């Protein structure tokens with residue numbers, strides 16, 4: 001069963017019943033007691049492309065959403081977690097493999113993941129293998145393996161996963177080992193955990 005998202009009716013801070021008012025040009029839920037404004041519901045997901053000998057790592061999902069479907073490994077980012085830490089964690093949890101981020105390959109924006117209720121953003125990294133053996137977590141993944149793009153096409157695979165694996169392998173064959181945005185250190189950015197991904 002897909003997850004159910006219920007729109008807020010009560011203030012998450014003080015539990016008063018929320019009103020609807022126009023705030024910055026749009027109808028939004030606001031709290032009449034403590035001035036809380038509900039700006040929206042957002043989720044951030046990450047995925048990881050890991051290439052080995054012209055094959056890409058894909059997993060078959062054991063749980064919903066998308067049970068039975070093959071995708072690159074990944075999952076949701078925790079509240080105080082860096083996106084690159086999230087993708088490394090998800091890879092380790094789902095496949096047992098230790099990796100490190102190389103570059104950002106893609107961003108998928110899905111403002112109507114749940115129409116009018118939830119906005120989802122998905123960021124895909126290229127990863128480098130560091131260690132560990134492929135050992136799928138049966139709670140999340142029913143199978144995992146490295147497959148050529150041609151073989152991937154024979155599975156029920158997410159088109160975005162297939163596209164990114166294919167492109168990453170093509171770039172690799174052309175000698176481009178770090179396609180996409182790279183983490184840039186040394187530029188002043190506001191915030192303790194802030195990271196910047198930009199052109200190298």
Ligand SMILES: [Zn+2]
Pocket residue numbers: 011012013014015016031032033034035036
């Ligand atoms: Zn309130």
